[in-house]
Amino acid sequence: AQSVAQPEDQVNVAEGNPLTVKCTYSVSGNPYLFWYVQYPNRGLQFLLKYITGDNLVKGSYGFEAEFNKSQTSFHLKKPSALVSDSALYFCAVRDMSQTYSGGGADGLTFGKGTHLIIQP
Amino acid sequence: KAGVTQTPRYLIKTRGQQVTLSCSPISGHRSVSWYQQTPGQGLQFLFEYFSETQRNKGNFPGRFSGRQFSNSRSEMNVSTLELGDSALYLCASRLAGEYNEQFFGPGTRLTVL
Numbered sequence: 241a242q243s244v245a246q247p248e249d250q251v252n253v254a255e256g257n258p259l260t261v262k263c264t265y266s267v268s269g270n271p272y273l274f275w276y277v278q279y280p281n282r283g284l285q286f287l288l289k290y291i292t293g294d295n296l297v298k299g300s301y302g303f304e305a306e307f308n309k310s311q312t313s314f315h316l317k318k319p320s321a322l323v324s325d326s327a328l329y330f331c332a333v334r335d336m337s338q339t340y341s342g343g344g345a346d347g348l349t350f351g352k353g354t355h356l357i358i359q360p
Numbered sequence: 361k362a363g364v365t366q367t368p369r370y371l372i373k374t375r376g377q378q379v380t381l382s383c384s385p386i387s388g389h390r391s392v393s394w395y396q397q398t399p400g401q402g403l404q405f406l407f408e409y410f411s412e413t414q415r416n417k418g419n420f421p422g423r424f425s426g427r428q429f430s431n432s433r434s435e436m437n438v439s440t441l442e443l444g445d446s447a448l449y450l451c452a453s454r455l456a457g458e459y460n461e462q463f464f465g466p467g468t469r470l471t472v473l
Contacts, residue, residue, distance in 0.1 A: 283464035350403040
Protein backbone atom coordinates (compact mmCIF):
# COMPACT_ATOMS: atom_id res chain seq x y z
CA ALA A 241 0.00 0.00 0.00
CA GLN A 242 1.10 3.54 -0.62
CA SER A 243 0.64 6.50 1.72
CA VAL A 244 1.54 10.14 2.09
CA ALA A 245 1.91 12.24 5.23
CA GLN A 246 1.80 15.99 5.44
CA PRO A 247 2.63 16.58 9.09
CA GLU A 248 1.54 20.22 9.26
CA ASP A 249 -2.10 21.24 8.87
CA GLN A 250 -1.03 24.86 8.50
CA VAL A 251 2.16 26.75 7.76
CA ASN A 252 2.47 30.49 8.34
CA VAL A 253 5.18 32.46 6.58
CA ALA A 254 5.84 36.17 6.24
CA GLU A 255 5.85 37.53 2.71
CA GLY A 256 9.36 37.53 1.26
CA ASN A 257 10.60 34.74 3.50
CA PRO A 258 11.41 31.25 2.25
CA LEU A 259 8.74 28.62 2.68
CA THR A 260 8.77 24.85 3.11
CA VAL A 261 5.77 22.52 3.07
CA LYS A 262 6.68 19.04 4.26
CA CYS A 263 5.74 15.70 2.75
CA THR A 264 6.82 12.14 3.49
CA TYR A 265 5.71 9.04 1.63
CA SER A 266 5.63 5.28 1.83
CA VAL A 267 5.60 2.93 -1.16
CA SER A 268 6.75 -0.62 -1.76
CA GLY A 269 8.48 0.23 -5.03
CA ASN A 270 9.90 3.47 -6.37
CA PRO A 271 7.68 6.54 -6.17
CA TYR A 272 6.22 9.01 -8.56
CA LEU A 273 5.70 12.17 -6.50
CA PHE A 274 3.54 15.20 -7.22
CA TRP A 275 2.60 18.51 -5.69
CA TYR A 276 -0.72 20.19 -6.39
CA VAL A 277 -2.22 23.46 -5.16
CA GLN A 278 -5.89 24.22 -4.59
CA TYR A 279 -7.36 27.70 -4.36
CA PRO A 280 -10.80 28.22 -2.76
CA ASN A 281 -13.67 26.76 -4.78
CA ARG A 282 -11.30 25.55 -7.45
CA GLY A 283 -9.92 22.24 -8.58
CA LEU A 284 -6.33 21.19 -8.06
CA GLN A 285 -3.56 22.70 -10.14
CA PHE A 286 -0.40 20.76 -10.95
CA LEU A 287 2.82 22.33 -9.61
CA LEU A 288 5.58 19.78 -10.22
CA LYS A 289 6.50 16.12 -10.27
CA TYR A 290 9.39 13.79 -9.60
CA ILE A 291 9.81 10.71 -11.73
CA THR A 292 13.54 10.05 -11.75
CA GLY A 293 16.79 11.95 -12.14
CA ASP A 294 17.78 15.11 -10.29
CA ASN A 295 16.60 15.27 -6.72
CA LEU A 296 15.70 18.96 -7.05
CA VAL A 297 12.66 19.47 -9.23
CA LYS A 298 11.58 22.90 -10.44
CA GLY A 299 7.93 23.66 -11.10
CA SER A 300 5.39 26.38 -11.70
CA TYR A 301 5.22 29.80 -9.98
CA GLY A 302 8.78 29.55 -8.63
CA PHE A 303 8.15 26.43 -6.58
CA GLU A 304 10.63 23.58 -6.31
CA ALA A 305 10.76 20.32 -4.40
CA GLU A 306 13.59 18.19 -3.09
CA PHE A 307 13.37 14.41 -3.30
CA ASN A 308 15.22 12.60 -0.51
CA LYS A 309 15.10 8.83 -0.90
CA SER A 310 16.76 7.99 2.42
CA GLN A 311 14.30 10.14 4.33
CA THR A 312 11.38 9.26 2.02
CA SER A 313 10.55 12.94 1.77
CA PHE A 314 9.50 15.33 -0.96
CA HIS A 315 9.32 18.79 0.61
CA LEU A 316 7.95 21.74 -1.37
CA LYS A 317 9.99 24.95 -1.24
CA LYS A 318 10.02 28.50 -2.52
CA PRO A 319 12.81 31.01 -1.87
CA SER A 320 10.55 34.04 -1.40
CA ALA A 321 6.86 33.71 -0.52
CA LEU A 322 4.09 35.83 -2.01
CA VAL A 323 0.70 36.58 -0.47
CA SER A 324 -0.85 35.03 -3.57
CA ASP A 325 0.82 31.70 -2.65
CA SER A 326 -1.72 31.32 0.15
CA ALA A 327 -3.68 28.17 -0.67
CA LEU A 328 -4.09 24.48 0.17
CA TYR A 329 -1.19 22.30 -0.94
CA PHE A 330 -1.34 18.57 -1.57
CA CYS A 331 1.45 16.07 -1.92
CA ALA A 332 0.63 12.87 -3.82
CA VAL A 333 2.34 9.60 -4.58
CA ARG A 334 1.91 6.77 -7.04
CA ASP A 335 3.88 3.56 -6.62
CA MET A 336 5.83 2.79 -9.81
CA SER A 337 5.23 -0.91 -9.26
CA GLN A 338 1.48 -0.31 -9.56
CA THR A 339 1.47 0.55 -13.26
CA TYR A 340 -0.35 -1.18 -16.02
CA SER A 341 0.58 -1.85 -19.58
CA GLY A 342 -1.22 0.30 -22.13
CA GLY A 343 -0.88 3.57 -20.32
CA GLY A 344 -3.26 3.28 -17.41
CA ALA A 345 -2.03 3.80 -13.89
CA ASP A 346 -3.16 3.49 -10.33
CA GLY A 347 -4.91 6.36 -8.70
CA LEU A 348 -2.88 8.89 -6.83
CA THR A 349 -2.78 8.77 -3.04
CA PHE A 350 -2.97 12.27 -1.63
CA GLY A 351 -1.86 13.68 1.67
CA LYS A 352 -4.40 15.48 3.86
CA GLY A 353 -3.20 18.84 2.61
CA THR A 354 -1.39 21.78 4.22
CA HIS A 355 -2.86 25.26 4.41
CA LEU A 356 -0.16 27.74 3.52
CA ILE A 357 -0.80 31.25 4.81
CA ILE A 358 1.49 34.05 3.68
CA GLN A 359 1.22 37.11 5.87
CA PRO A 360 1.85 40.56 4.35
CA LYS B 361 -6.71 24.16 -25.23
CA ALA B 362 -9.79 23.96 -22.99
CA GLY B 363 -9.35 22.47 -19.53
CA VAL B 364 -11.32 19.75 -17.81
CA THR B 365 -14.96 20.73 -17.47
CA GLN B 366 -17.46 19.35 -14.99
CA THR B 367 -21.19 19.75 -14.88
CA PRO B 368 -23.09 20.72 -12.93
CA ARG B 369 -20.95 22.83 -10.62
CA TYR B 370 -23.40 22.69 -7.75
CA LEU B 371 -26.09 20.17 -6.90
CA ILE B 372 -28.50 19.72 -4.02
CA LYS B 373 -30.22 16.37 -3.51
CA THR B 374 -32.09 14.60 -0.74
CA ARG B 375 -31.28 11.29 0.88
CA GLY B 376 -32.28 8.28 -1.15
CA GLN B 377 -32.09 10.05 -4.50
CA GLN B 378 -29.51 9.32 -7.14
CA VAL B 379 -27.23 11.71 -8.99
CA THR B 380 -25.15 11.73 -12.16
CA LEU B 381 -22.11 13.94 -12.57
CA SER B 382 -20.42 14.63 -15.87
CA CYS B 383 -16.82 15.27 -16.85
CA SER B 384 -15.30 16.29 -20.18
CA PRO B 385 -11.54 15.73 -20.27
CA ILE B 386 -8.93 17.77 -22.05
CA SER B 387 -8.90 16.96 -25.75
CA GLY B 388 -6.63 13.99 -26.41
CA HIS B 389 -6.70 12.74 -22.82
CA ARG B 390 -8.03 9.20 -22.64
CA SER B 391 -7.61 8.63 -18.92
CA VAL B 392 -10.22 10.06 -16.55
CA SER B 393 -10.15 9.68 -12.79
CA TRP B 394 -12.67 10.67 -10.15
CA TYR B 395 -11.96 11.77 -6.59
CA GLN B 396 -14.11 12.67 -3.61
CA GLN B 397 -12.93 15.54 -1.41
CA THR B 398 -14.33 16.10 2.09
CA PRO B 399 -12.96 18.07 5.05
CA GLY B 400 -12.72 14.93 7.17
CA GLN B 401 -11.33 12.38 4.72
CA GLY B 402 -9.47 14.65 2.34
CA LEU B 403 -9.03 13.52 -1.25
CA GLN B 404 -10.00 9.93 -1.92
CA PHE B 405 -9.67 8.08 -5.19
CA LEU B 406 -12.92 6.71 -6.59
CA PHE B 407 -12.05 5.16 -9.95
CA GLU B 408 -10.10 5.59 -13.15
CA TYR B 409 -11.23 4.94 -16.69
CA PHE B 410 -9.09 4.49 -19.75
CA SER B 411 -10.52 3.87 -23.21
CA GLU B 412 -13.96 3.09 -21.79
CA THR B 413 -12.59 0.50 -19.35
CA GLN B 414 -12.41 0.86 -15.60
CA ARG B 415 -8.73 0.46 -14.71
CA ASN B 416 -8.77 1.02 -10.99
CA LYS B 417 -11.29 1.42 -8.24
CA GLY B 418 -10.93 2.90 -4.80
CA ASN B 419 -12.51 1.70 -1.61
CA PHE B 420 -16.06 2.96 -2.08
CA PRO B 421 -19.36 1.07 -1.90
CA GLY B 422 -21.12 -0.18 -4.99
CA ARG B 423 -23.48 2.80 -4.89
CA PHE B 424 -20.69 4.69 -6.61
CA SER B 425 -20.30 3.80 -10.25
CA GLY B 426 -18.99 5.34 -13.40
CA ARG B 427 -18.53 4.93 -17.08
CA GLN B 428 -16.59 6.41 -19.93
CA PHE B 429 -17.79 7.01 -23.45
CA SER B 430 -15.97 6.60 -26.73
CA ASN B 431 -15.19 10.34 -26.83
CA SER B 432 -13.50 9.97 -23.39
CA ARG B 433 -16.22 11.91 -21.59
CA SER B 434 -17.06 10.31 -18.28
CA GLU B 435 -19.97 10.17 -15.89
CA MET B 436 -20.19 9.03 -12.34
CA ASN B 437 -23.38 7.99 -10.62
CA VAL B 438 -24.21 7.76 -6.96
CA SER B 439 -27.38 5.90 -6.06
CA THR B 440 -29.34 5.96 -2.81
CA LEU B 441 -27.61 9.09 -1.60
CA GLU B 442 -26.56 9.40 2.02
CA LEU B 443 -25.76 12.52 4.02
CA GLY B 444 -22.11 11.47 4.06
CA ASP B 445 -21.95 11.67 0.30
CA SER B 446 -21.92 15.46 0.52
CA ALA B 447 -18.56 16.41 -0.94
CA LEU B 448 -16.67 18.06 -3.75
CA TYR B 449 -16.31 15.55 -6.57
CA LEU B 450 -13.28 16.14 -8.73
CA CYS B 451 -12.57 14.77 -12.14
CA ALA B 452 -9.06 14.63 -13.57
CA SER B 453 -7.75 13.69 -16.98
CA ARG B 454 -4.30 12.89 -18.31
CA LEU B 455 -2.50 11.68 -21.36
CA ALA B 456 -1.83 7.96 -21.66
CA GLY B 457 1.49 6.95 -20.17
CA GLU B 458 2.39 6.34 -16.58
CA TYR B 459 4.55 9.46 -16.18
CA ASN B 460 1.89 12.01 -17.01
CA GLU B 461 0.31 14.24 -14.42
CA GLN B 462 -3.40 14.68 -13.97
CA PHE B 463 -5.26 17.87 -14.75
CA PHE B 464 -8.24 18.56 -12.55
CA GLY B 465 -11.58 20.13 -13.26
CA PRO B 466 -13.21 22.67 -10.92
CA GLY B 467 -15.35 20.00 -9.28
CA THR B 468 -19.03 19.45 -8.58
CA ARG B 469 -20.20 20.44 -5.12
CA LEU B 470 -22.84 17.91 -4.04
CA THR B 471 -24.96 18.63 -1.00
CA VAL B 472 -27.23 15.88 0.32
CA LEU B 473 -30.02 17.01 2.63
